[in-house]
Amino acid sequence: MIDKIQELLAEVDQLQAANAGELEALRIKYLSKKGAINELMADFRHVPAEQKKEVGMRLNELKTKAQDKISALKEQFENTDTGTDDIDLTRTAYPVKLGTRHPLSIVKNEIIDIFARLGFSIAEGPEIEDDWHVFSSLNFAEDHPARDMQDTFFIEANPDVVLRTHTSSVQTRVMEKTQPPIRIICPGRVYRNEAISYRAHCFFHQVEALYVAENVSFTDLKQVLLLFAKEMFGAETQIRLRPSYFPFTEPSAEMDISCNICGGKGCPFCKYTGWVEILGCGMVDPNVLESCGIDSKVYSGYALGMGIERITNLKYQVKDLRLFSENDIRFLKEFEAAN
Numbered sequence: 522m523i524d525k526i527q528e529l530l531a532e533v534d535q536l537q538a539a540n541a542g543e544l545e546a547l548r549i550k551y552l553s554k555k556g557a558i559n560e561l562m563a564d565f566r567h568v569p570a571e572q573k574k575e576v577g578m579r580l581n582e583l584k585t586k587a588q589d590k591i592s593a594l595k596e597q598f599e600n601t602d603t604g605t606d607d608i609d610l611t612r613t614a615y616p617v618k619l620g621t622r623h624p625l626s627i628v629k630n631e632i633i634d635i636f637a638r639l640g641f642s643i644a645e646g647p648e649i650e651d652d653w654h655v656f657s658s659l660n661f662a663e664d665h666p667a668r669d670m671q672d673t674f675f676i677e678a679n680p681d682v683v684l685r686t687h688t689s690s691v692q693t694r695v696m697e698k699t700q701p702p703i704r705i706i707c708p709g710r711v712y713r714n715e716a717i718s719y720r721a722h723c724f725f726h727q728v729e730a731l732y733v734a735e736n737v738s739f740t741d742l743k744q745v746l747l748l749f750a751k752e753m754f755g756a757e758t759q760i761r762l763r764p765s766y767f768p769f770t771e772p773s774a775e776m777d778i779s780c781n782i783c784g785g786k787g788c789p790f791c792k793y794t795g796w797v798e799i800l801g802c803g804m805v806d807p808n809v810l811e812s813c814g815i816d817s818k819v820y821s822g823y824a825l826g827m828g829i830e831r832i833t834n835l836k837y838q839v840k841d842l843r844l845f846s847e848n849d850i851r852f853l854k855e856f857e858a859a860n
């Protein structure tokens with residue numbers, strides 16, 4: 522019996538386990554009810570009385586050693602365990618929920634896409650502008666009443682610095698630096714000093730388009746407008762141009778499209794006229810070309826500008842402008858399908 526105990530003591534001393542499974546097998550082999558140590562305990566009663574003391578001591582020593590060894594293994598094993606037994610690294614990850622694009626971005630991208638197909642490239646300018654780019658270069662005379670058309674945010678300390686009221690300022694930024702042919706589209710945010718309500722906001726978004734080259738005529742403008750309207754609102758869409766006034770274009774016009782909600786029959790949205798206004802446009806005034814260093818005897822051009830909120834309202838019937846800047850997730854989620 523003593524020999525057997527010695528043998529087991531040596532074995533226990535050498536025990537190793539690579540993972541939780543192996544360790545449990547060792548525990549069963551040595552320490553379970555039917556394990557090697559319990560078997561020896563069961564034989565203890567056959568040990569002659571004079572040896573009982575020594576064998577008993579040895580048996581207890583073996584049991585304690587086995588228990589200590591197994592818990593030591595367990596501890597060391599738990600500390601270094603990377604958890605690979607419990608985590609299935611091959612399982613597919615949880616799907617990451619992506620957000621949705623903002624409706625104004627969806628529409629802006631659509632507008633850019635249509636014009637990009639016609640060869641227009643994107644140009645950008647600063648939102649904090651100077652008087653020259655927002656007004657003077659665009660033919661607004663110093664005391665021209667047209668400056669009152671837009672309620673401007675001026676910086677009190679320096680009235681020459683303004684928040685741009687329209688993206689037309691990017692026209693002159695580009696024309697100052699580039700000679701024709703110029704074919705650009707300028708999306709961006711603009712600011713006006715308006716009380717916030719369901720139909721007005723102190724900031725909104727516009728897209729400006731400008732084409733300057735030799736022999737550009739009003740016909741070119743009309744053709745691009747028609748194509749844009751049909752691409753944006755459907756092939757059945759009709760346009761009409763009404764004479765208008767902007768300091769930077771001559772002649773100027775405003776464009777209506779046949780109401781895309783009632784198809785032109787008349788509804789509350791188009792105030793029963795069958796038409797809804799969507800943008801301003803015209804031939805670039807020669808004064809604007811000249812103020813940017815472009816020879817107006819050689820070159821001509823057309824320009825147009827539209828509000829992205831307005832186009833979005835028409836496409837998606839958003840009744841309250843304020844929804845666009847509140848970031849209410851329920852509102853934004855409604856555009857998931859359009860993404």
Ligand code: DAH
Binds near residue numbers: 730767
């Ligand atoms: N800048 C004008 C506005 O903010 C829109 C506009 C009208 C732009 C006519 C143009 C244009 O380029 O030709 O209301």
